[in-house]
Amino acid sequence: MKILLVEDSKTMRNIEKSVLAQLGYTEVEEAVDGQDALKKLSDFQPELLLVDWNMPNMDGLSFVKAYRQMNKATPVIMVTTESEKARVVEAIKAGVNNYVVKPFTPDLLSQRINETLEKCKAA
Amino acid sequence: MDPNLITPFMQSVQNVFSTMLQLPVEIGEPAVKADAATTYDVSGIIGMSGDVVGAVVLSFPKETAERIVALFTGQDTSPEDEDFADAIGELVNMVAGGAKGMFQKRQASISCPSVVIGKSHIVSRPKGVPCISIPCETDCGSLCIEVGIRDAAADEEVQSQAA
Numbered sequence: 001m002k003i004l005l006v007e008d009s010k011t012m013r014n015i016e017k018s019v020l021a022q023l024g025y026t027e028v029e030e031a032v033d034g035q036d037a038l039k040k041l042s043d044f045q046p047e048l049l050l051v052d053w054n055m056p057n058m059d060g061l062s063f064v065k066a067y068r069q070m071n072k073a074t075p076v077i078m079v080t081t082e083s084e085k086a087r088v089v090e091a092i093k094a095g096v097n098n099y100v101v102k103p104f105t106p107d108l109l110s111q112r113i114n115e116t117l118e119k120c121k122a123a
Numbered sequence: 124m125d126p127n128l129i130t131p132f133m134q135s136v137q138n139v140f141s142t143m144l145q146l147p148v149e150i151g152e153p154a155v156k157a158d159a160a161t162t163y164d165v166s167g168i169i170g171m172s173g174d175v176v177g178a179v180v181l182s183f184p185k186e187t188a189e190r191i192v193a194l195f196t197g198q199d200t201s202p203e204d205e206d207f208a209d210a211i212g213e214l215v216n217m218v219a220g221g222a223k224g225m226f227q228k229r230q231a232s233i234s235c236p237s238v239v240i241g242k243s244h245i246v247s248r249p250k251g252v253p254c255i256s257i258p259c260e261t262d263c264g265s266l267c268i269e270v271g272i273r274d275a276a277a278d279e280e281v282q283s284q285a286a
Contacts, residue, residue: 008235009213010206011196054216056235081220084230101224102217103142 002027004046006037008055019106034058053080068095075120132268135221144194151258159245162267167215170234177252177272181215187264202240212236
Protein backbone atom coordinates (compact mmCIF):
# COMPACT_ATOMS: atom_id res chain seq x y z
CA MET A 1 0.00 0.00 0.00
CA LYS A 2 1.27 3.45 -0.97
CA ILE A 3 1.12 5.97 1.86
CA LEU A 4 1.82 9.71 1.69
CA LEU A 5 2.97 11.44 4.88
CA VAL A 6 2.30 15.19 4.85
CA GLU A 7 4.13 16.57 7.88
CA ASP A 8 6.62 19.42 8.28
CA SER A 9 8.52 17.79 11.15
CA LYS A 10 11.10 15.22 10.07
CA THR A 11 11.07 13.80 13.60
CA MET A 12 7.33 13.10 13.38
CA ARG A 13 7.65 11.71 9.84
CA ASN A 14 10.28 9.27 11.11
CA ILE A 15 8.07 8.21 14.02
CA GLU A 16 5.09 7.72 11.70
CA LYS A 17 7.26 5.81 9.20
CA SER A 18 8.43 3.46 11.94
CA VAL A 19 4.81 2.75 12.99
CA LEU A 20 3.91 2.12 9.34
CA ALA A 21 6.90 -0.21 8.93
CA GLN A 22 5.75 -2.21 11.98
CA LEU A 23 2.37 -2.58 10.25
CA GLY A 24 4.16 -3.80 7.11
CA TYR A 25 3.76 -0.62 5.06
CA THR A 26 7.07 0.44 3.58
CA GLU A 27 6.02 2.17 0.38
CA VAL A 28 5.96 5.63 1.91
CA GLU A 29 6.42 9.03 0.26
CA GLU A 30 7.04 12.19 2.33
CA ALA A 31 5.84 15.75 1.78
CA VAL A 32 6.88 18.68 3.99
CA ASP A 33 3.69 20.73 3.58
CA GLY A 34 0.44 20.87 1.60
CA GLN A 35 2.02 22.42 -1.48
CA ASP A 36 4.71 19.76 -1.61
CA ALA A 37 2.04 17.07 -1.21
CA LEU A 38 -0.04 18.45 -4.09
CA LYS A 39 3.05 18.26 -6.33
CA LYS A 40 3.73 14.63 -5.35
CA LEU A 41 0.18 13.30 -5.77
CA SER A 42 0.13 12.59 -9.48
CA ASP A 43 3.41 10.64 -9.56
CA PHE A 44 2.90 8.73 -6.30
CA GLN A 45 -0.89 8.07 -6.35
CA PRO A 46 -1.25 7.31 -2.60
CA GLU A 47 -3.80 4.87 -1.22
CA LEU A 48 -3.73 6.44 2.27
CA LEU A 49 -2.61 9.87 3.50
CA LEU A 50 -1.52 10.95 6.99
CA VAL A 51 -1.74 14.76 7.16
CA ASP A 52 -0.59 17.22 9.81
CA TRP A 53 -2.66 20.41 10.30
CA ASN A 54 -0.19 23.18 11.20
CA MET A 55 2.42 23.45 8.47
CA PRO A 56 4.06 26.36 6.63
CA ASN A 57 3.10 27.35 3.05
CA MET A 58 -0.09 25.27 2.92
CA ASP A 59 -1.69 23.84 6.06
CA GLY A 60 -3.24 20.41 6.26
CA LEU A 61 -6.85 21.58 6.24
CA SER A 62 -6.34 23.61 3.03
CA PHE A 63 -4.55 20.62 1.51
CA VAL A 64 -7.39 18.22 2.36
CA LYS A 65 -9.96 20.63 0.87
CA ALA A 66 -7.89 20.87 -2.33
CA TYR A 67 -7.31 17.10 -2.42
CA ARG A 68 -11.01 16.33 -2.01
CA GLN A 69 -11.74 18.39 -5.13
CA MET A 70 -9.65 15.84 -7.03
CA ASN A 71 -10.16 12.66 -5.02
CA LYS A 72 -13.18 11.79 -2.88
CA ALA A 73 -12.31 8.18 -2.08
CA THR A 74 -8.73 7.80 -0.82
CA PRO A 75 -8.71 7.78 3.00
CA VAL A 76 -7.10 10.68 4.87
CA ILE A 77 -6.11 10.61 8.54
CA MET A 78 -5.37 13.96 10.19
CA VAL A 79 -2.49 13.67 12.71
CA THR A 80 -2.32 16.92 14.64
CA THR A 81 -2.06 18.78 17.94
CA GLU A 82 -5.44 20.40 17.19
CA SER A 83 -7.65 18.67 19.74
CA GLU A 84 -10.65 21.00 20.10
CA LYS A 85 -13.99 19.51 19.09
CA ALA A 86 -14.64 22.41 16.68
CA ARG A 87 -11.37 21.63 14.85
CA VAL A 88 -12.18 17.94 14.58
CA VAL A 89 -15.60 18.79 13.11
CA GLU A 90 -13.96 21.25 10.69
CA ALA A 91 -11.54 18.56 9.53
CA ILE A 92 -14.26 15.96 9.07
CA LYS A 93 -16.35 18.45 7.08
CA ALA A 94 -13.30 19.03 4.87
CA GLY A 95 -13.18 15.31 4.09
CA VAL A 96 -10.92 13.73 6.72
CA ASN A 97 -11.80 10.08 7.45
CA ASN A 98 -10.13 9.75 10.86
CA TYR A 99 -8.29 11.86 13.41
CA VAL A 100 -5.27 11.30 15.67
CA VAL A 101 -4.31 13.89 18.29
CA LYS A 102 -0.61 14.37 19.05
CA PRO A 103 0.95 13.20 21.28
CA PHE A 104 0.05 9.64 20.31
CA THR A 105 1.34 6.20 21.15
CA PRO A 106 2.41 3.90 18.30
CA ASP A 107 -0.49 1.61 19.29
CA LEU A 108 -3.06 4.38 18.88
CA LEU A 109 -1.75 5.39 15.46
CA SER A 110 -1.71 1.73 14.35
CA GLN A 111 -5.28 1.28 15.58
CA ARG A 112 -6.53 4.38 13.71
CA ILE A 113 -4.78 3.31 10.50
CA ASN A 114 -6.25 -0.19 10.69
CA GLU A 115 -9.79 0.98 11.47
CA THR A 116 -9.66 3.59 8.69
CA LEU A 117 -8.54 1.06 6.11
CA GLU A 118 -11.15 -1.49 7.28
CA LYS A 119 -13.96 1.10 7.09
CA CYS A 120 -12.90 2.14 3.60
CA LYS A 121 -12.70 -1.48 2.46
CA ALA A 122 -16.18 -2.19 3.82
CA ALA A 123 -17.71 0.92 2.19
CA MET B 124 -2.67 35.76 34.95
CA ASP B 125 -5.68 33.46 35.02
CA PRO B 126 -4.56 30.07 36.43
CA ASN B 127 -6.90 28.46 33.89
CA LEU B 128 -4.41 29.57 31.24
CA ILE B 129 -1.38 28.17 33.12
CA THR B 130 -2.53 24.79 34.42
CA PRO B 131 -3.08 23.40 30.89
CA PHE B 132 0.63 23.87 30.12
CA MET B 133 1.59 21.84 33.20
CA GLN B 134 -0.76 19.02 32.23
CA SER B 135 0.26 19.17 28.57
CA VAL B 136 4.03 18.96 29.16
CA GLN B 137 3.48 15.93 31.39
CA ASN B 138 1.24 14.32 28.77
CA VAL B 139 3.61 15.01 25.84
CA PHE B 140 6.74 13.86 27.65
CA SER B 141 5.15 10.71 29.11
CA THR B 142 3.51 9.71 25.80
CA MET B 143 6.29 10.53 23.32
CA LEU B 144 9.39 10.09 25.52
CA GLN B 145 8.18 7.85 28.38
CA LEU B 146 9.69 10.56 30.58
CA PRO B 147 7.83 11.63 33.73
CA VAL B 148 7.87 15.38 34.48
CA GLU B 149 7.71 16.82 37.99
CA ILE B 150 6.21 20.30 37.98
CA GLY B 151 7.59 22.96 40.34
CA GLU B 152 6.05 26.17 41.63
CA PRO B 153 5.21 28.66 38.84
CA ALA B 154 6.60 32.16 39.32
CA VAL B 155 6.39 35.51 37.54
CA LYS B 156 9.43 36.04 35.33
CA ALA B 157 10.45 39.68 35.18
CA ASP B 158 13.48 39.62 32.86
CA ALA B 159 13.33 38.96 29.12
CA ALA B 160 16.30 36.57 28.95
CA THR B 161 15.24 32.94 28.66
CA THR B 162 16.10 30.68 31.58
CA TYR B 163 18.28 28.27 29.57
CA ASP B 164 20.26 28.02 26.30
CA VAL B 165 17.82 26.23 23.99
CA SER B 166 14.37 27.72 23.31
CA GLY B 167 11.47 26.21 21.41
CA ILE B 168 9.15 29.16 20.76
CA ILE B 169 5.57 29.16 19.55
CA GLY B 170 3.15 32.05 19.10
CA MET B 171 -0.52 32.05 20.12
CA SER B 172 -3.27 34.16 18.60
CA GLY B 173 -7.03 34.42 18.83
CA ASP B 174 -8.70 34.70 22.24
CA VAL B 175 -5.29 34.13 23.85
CA VAL B 176 -2.32 36.11 22.53
CA GLY B 177 1.42 35.82 23.18
CA ALA B 178 4.19 33.26 23.07
CA VAL B 179 5.21 30.11 24.86
CA VAL B 180 8.84 29.06 25.26
CA LEU B 181 10.08 25.60 26.17
CA SER B 182 13.51 26.40 27.62
CA PHE B 183 16.21 23.75 28.10
CA PRO B 184 19.86 23.67 29.18
CA LYS B 185 21.81 22.38 26.17
CA GLU B 186 22.71 19.06 27.81
CA THR B 187 19.09 18.38 28.82
CA ALA B 188 17.90 19.24 25.32
CA GLU B 189 20.47 16.84 23.82
CA ARG B 190 19.27 13.99 26.07
CA ILE B 191 15.61 14.70 25.34
CA VAL B 192 16.15 14.97 21.57
CA ALA B 193 18.04 11.63 21.70
CA LEU B 194 15.04 10.03 23.44
CA PHE B 195 12.60 11.57 20.96
CA THR B 196 14.48 10.79 17.75
CA GLY B 197 16.24 7.60 18.85
CA GLN B 198 19.68 8.98 17.98
CA ASP B 199 22.30 11.42 19.27
CA THR B 200 21.91 14.72 17.46
CA SER B 201 24.14 17.78 17.70
CA PRO B 202 22.46 21.16 18.39
CA GLU B 203 24.00 22.35 15.10
CA ASP B 204 22.05 19.70 13.19
CA GLU B 205 18.71 20.87 11.75
CA ASP B 206 17.06 17.69 13.09
CA PHE B 207 17.78 18.95 16.61
CA ALA B 208 15.74 22.14 16.05
CA ASP B 209 13.04 20.10 14.32
CA ALA B 210 12.64 17.85 17.38
CA ILE B 211 12.60 20.75 19.88
CA GLY B 212 10.11 22.60 17.66
CA GLU B 213 7.80 19.60 17.52
CA LEU B 214 7.89 19.22 21.31
CA VAL B 215 6.84 22.85 21.90
CA ASN B 216 4.22 22.45 19.17
CA MET B 217 2.68 19.48 21.00
CA VAL B 218 2.90 21.13 24.44
CA ALA B 219 1.25 24.37 23.25
CA GLY B 220 -1.28 22.54 21.06
CA GLY B 221 -2.28 20.27 23.93
CA ALA B 222 -2.57 23.21 26.33
CA LYS B 223 -4.78 25.31 24.07
CA GLY B 224 -7.11 22.34 23.70
CA MET B 225 -7.65 22.51 27.47
CA PHE B 226 -8.47 26.23 27.60
CA GLN B 227 -11.97 26.90 28.90
CA LYS B 228 -14.17 28.97 26.55
CA ARG B 229 -11.13 30.30 24.70
CA GLN B 230 -10.23 29.53 21.08
CA ALA B 231 -6.59 30.00 20.16
CA SER B 232 -4.37 29.23 17.19
CA ILE B 233 -0.69 28.39 17.31
CA SER B 234 2.06 29.41 14.90
CA CYS B 235 4.71 27.18 13.40
CA PRO B 236 7.48 26.82 16.01
CA SER B 237 10.90 28.50 15.99
CA VAL B 238 14.02 27.34 17.80
CA VAL B 239 16.80 29.57 19.13
CA ILE B 240 20.05 28.24 20.59
CA GLY B 241 22.56 30.41 22.48
CA LYS B 242 23.47 31.60 25.96
CA SER B 243 21.27 34.32 27.56
CA HIS B 244 19.25 35.02 24.43
CA ILE B 245 16.16 37.18 24.74
CA VAL B 246 12.66 36.42 23.54
CA SER B 247 10.89 39.79 23.30
CA ARG B 248 7.38 40.04 24.65
CA PRO B 249 4.81 42.74 23.95
CA LYS B 250 4.44 45.32 26.74
CA GLY B 251 1.91 44.39 29.38
CA VAL B 252 2.09 40.66 28.74
CA PRO B 253 3.19 38.89 31.92
CA CYS B 254 5.43 35.85 31.75
CA ILE B 255 4.99 32.90 34.09
CA SER B 256 7.87 30.48 34.38
CA ILE B 257 6.97 26.88 35.21
CA PRO B 258 10.00 24.85 36.37
CA CYS B 259 10.06 21.18 35.42
CA GLU B 260 12.29 18.32 36.56
CA THR B 261 12.93 15.16 34.58
CA ASP B 262 15.45 12.31 34.66
CA CYS B 263 17.09 14.04 31.67
CA GLY B 264 17.53 17.27 33.68
CA SER B 265 15.67 20.52 34.36
CA LEU B 266 13.70 22.56 31.88
CA CYS B 267 11.04 25.22 32.12
CA ILE B 268 7.97 26.48 30.29
CA GLU B 269 7.75 30.24 29.97
CA VAL B 270 4.16 31.23 29.31
CA GLY B 271 3.92 34.85 28.12
CA ILE B 272 0.29 35.15 27.10
CA ARG B 273 -2.69 37.38 27.80
CA ASP B 274 -6.41 36.69 27.72
CA ALA B 275 -7.34 38.99 24.81
CA ALA B 276 -10.99 37.90 24.94
CA ALA B 277 -11.27 38.91 28.62
CA ASP B 278 -9.52 42.24 27.91
CA GLU B 279 -12.06 42.95 25.15
CA GLU B 280 -14.96 42.13 27.48
CA VAL B 281 -13.60 44.59 30.08
CA GLN B 282 -13.13 47.29 27.43
CA SER B 283 -16.63 46.84 26.03
CA GLN B 284 -18.14 47.01 29.55
CA ALA B 285 -16.19 50.22 30.28
CA ALA B 286 -17.33 51.87 27.02
